[in-house]
Amino acid sequence: MAAHFGRRLRKGAATTAVAAAAVAALSASQAPGATGEGHGRQTVAGASSPVPDASSDGNATGNSPYYTDLPPLNSPHPSPSPTAGTPVPQGDAEAGIPATVLDAYKKAEAELRSSKPGCNLPWQLLAAIGQVESGQARGGEVDASGTTVSPILGPALDGNGFALIKDTDHGLYDGNTEYDQAVGPMQFIPSTWAWAGRDGNGDGKKDPNNVYDAALAAGHYLCRDGLDLSREDDLHSAILSYNHSQDYLNHVLSWLEYYRKGTHSVPDGSGSVPSHRSDGSTPKPSDTPRTKPGHKPDPKPGHPGGGSGSPSPSPSPKPPKPPVPPTPPQTPTDTVDHLHDADTAKLTTMAGHAFTERIGTRAETKAGASVAKVRIRFTISGDTDATFAGGESVATVATDAKGIALAPALQAGEKTGDFKVTATVVGRPVKGVDYTATVTERAADTLTRTSDTPLTCTPGGEFADQVEVKGTYKGAVADKVAATATLIKSDTDTTENDKGPYFKDADGKTVRTLTGLQTDAKGLLTLPKLYADDTTGTFLLRITTAGGATLTVELKVAAADSSPSPSPSPSAS
Template identity: 70%
Template sequence: MGPQFGRRLRKGAATTAVAAAAVAALSASQAPGVTTDADGRQSTTGAQPSPDEYGQDSATGNSPYYTDLPPLNSPTPSPSTGTTPPATGETEAGIPATVLDAYKKAAAKLRGAKPGCNIPWELLAAIGKVESGHARGGNVSTDGTTLSPILGPQLNGNGFANISDTDGGLYDGDSSFDRAVGPMQFIPSTWEWAGRDGNGDGVKDPNNVYDAALAAGHYLCRFGWDLSDQSDLNSAILSYNNSTDYLNTVLSWLEYYRKGTHEVPDGTGALPGNRSDDPAGASPTPTPPPSPRDRGSASPKPTPPSSGGSSPTPSPTPPGTTPPATPPTPTDTVHHLEDAGTAKLTAMAGDAFSERINTRAETKDGTAVGKVRVRFTIIGSTDATFSTGETVATVVTSSAGVAVAPALQAGEKTGDFTVRAAVVGRSLPGLDYTATVTARAADTLTRVGEAALSCVTGGEFAEQVQVKAAYKGAVADGVAATATLIKSADDPTANDKGPYFKDADGNAVRTLTGLKTDAEGLLTLPKLYADDTAGTYLLRVTTTGGAALTLELTVTVPEPTPTPSETTSESASPSASPTA
């Protein structure tokens, strides 16, 4: 039988001895704010940071986490054998097989999807250790799904954040308040946009370690962070749970796992015993919500969570006494959302939108409400995203009640799409904004090269036409273009004689469509040929956006070549005979 969640780890005498000898050596290299006790355990101290500058939800809703830190002695590459119990470092370094596999596969996928992030699998392991003790010591099925729910306490504002239910209890079994869910402890509102399918079964399940590990990796890699940079690494970890103590705890496990780890059987991993909110207890476990694999169209009706653990026990109210009213939160006072001066949202395909969405939260009488979370969601048939690379962003309103969404980034699909603003934690009508993506365009075309474009009848032009497109002085890449051999400057219809291109079958064509400029704004046309009609002709190139360039082509009759008989006749002509 595997160890139970919440059990404290035994500290052997060997660990204590190693710790005592290494305290001084470690102090220079450990994470900032980390101290070490006499048993070789580290602990974290330090002020809490200010709210995340990006105004995003934390992945966990800043839920409690496990504060146990690695021992001072470095982990060994494999567990000890024999009857002697493994040293503490060996026990701590072991990661359950399925969970370890999930961390490594998630990091491998991210190396392909977001190579600039440079996320190490050891970071996912460090967060997984701190959030859930590696899914309760690897208490997972063969496909990586937890065998029992891993749930944080109610985020009801009583010692924690106040996050009213956002999923109808779908993920966390609680229809009153949100709870962190699964091995990586995502709150439902964050999972809704950050969730990923890590094991390819077509389901995004926060209770599955493959799905949760991949989601955590994408979450940590947003904002273009490079996790090989210490500053970006710190920012990413703090965005997961906004606490300096949390940062230092994760950094300590990250460094520990980088020194070496090994695989242990599922269900046998070491478990933490100290939690940030209640060192002696584990999270309460309400009746399990249905797995996403079993959910129908109707939302489940969760059973209220059991009492105990770290859930606060309300004080009994004396008979005849009216309990004090709970003051409303800023979110409770919001009546509606108003646009706060957003300009027209238009961008060319591939470009960033220059305007950003501004939304104001207001009470019924129009008073601005600060410190309210507003979620912006991109909906509709589009490949546009926010500058973060995601299609959902949550921003906290300022003291003026205004939430400014991240900049929008247009994709390649043109047309309109919608961005919907909604108050997190309230069932209020959303506020929709229409954004438009236009086709890539050019306003200027210039020819590259100055050689004359000439040819003799029945021949081919030596020079291939190359043009360069620009838009407002910048390179215009990916712009659609058309090339036509026209009848005249006043008649842009295709000519029926003169120069021509060839199609795949070698037939003459005088209009080419579907052309596109390259990354440098260049467009090189296919080779041109001439029929047997001499004269001066025009080639016109046009692009989306109205750029046009007309070039002159000349076809001449070749000069006659002397025939052999003419050459012989001239050379055989008699010269004048000398007179006597």
């Protein structure tokens, strides 16, 4: 797909040039002084960094067209909310954000602040992208739940001036079973929504046409791969991953700076709608056919299967065929024939630990030559809670000069067993490479008592000290490790003893085997109190853990010392 990212309709060139000039002028007139609060607030004047060969997907929107209207030169000082029935000024200086849309952005920011605090996502960035992508859901044309009144669809990505992305969702989201189209207020293409979609309004669905779902998905998309959006480079990389265009970056940054200076809400449906697009087209009151997702539009008149049953009119003379555009040069992605494992070692770790080995995948041509600057998407699947560093189940990395993409480190959760990681080429239907990773249960290789005090008791009494042990694994604390404690017959006979010391269950009954034990965060395990029956002698308590660590503890039951004491004392009754 990267082969087509640069194939924009040339008729938008003039619009883009004018927009870029206006952005520069805007930055010069509005740029704030450098302050300690300026991180992540870089205006367009500073957005001259080259487009990176990012470890970003670059595929949120399929590089669909976007709105190029610039923010007003006047700062959007908050103004009193209009009363019901009062017309809202639609001038640029009153470019407020529809109330439900604004609420969705702020709720998404709050959720990301909790789930990914290191990302530092500002809601103003979501607002800037929402403005550039859909004019804040076409001026806030949403219902009470945040779903757009009618679908917002980008053009068919058929390679005719745009990326070529054949249908990936069977028309589920965009109603198009031939090509994909960007969908919803944040303009996700279906193939990206399939893994990036989120349920932002808690209704159990992930709907790209719902502004709460779309805003939360956009937040997680921008925050993936451990990006910190308070850093200028990370901010630019995140925006470029949404739409890989320097002009797009400039426009988003200009709106971000504008909204950072303040904004206000306006009633839903009363927001201003942009009027210029990057492809040179003129937006209509509704940019999309009002068909429900999953339904194809009515066939065009004269198309086979069209009409209402009446005879078709006589065909008009066919217009001359337009000239065939020249074939664009191949990109690195176009040359990839297959993927190959790049000597990835065995992937295994204990629950709760990071994998020490990382997955490497090499992109190669048919002749076996390595291909650099190709985006490889790594996707985790299976019954697992393992993630990549940063908490995501999908990561995209560009191949290096040797054609190798190294996936982010894997982090195991608490679920044990095997799961799969699949590497695929972004934008090209090349067979993926599967990797199997294994998560084993937490283990300890050493158990030691935390005290050397002898454990003794008189017949029928209780031991004064409880048994406490510490588990370690390769010298480190072994936390949350499963353990079992059993009072055994002897070193050679580890079956449960039927006499001597014992534990008590919740009902006070005798128990000589304890299961379901677990070390704490410090690797410590403290056993319940031990009691003795009337049998005297030396007894053994064996503690075993996952991973093979075993400790045997001696317990002595003996009658009280009956030797004469210095002063007589009454006999015990």
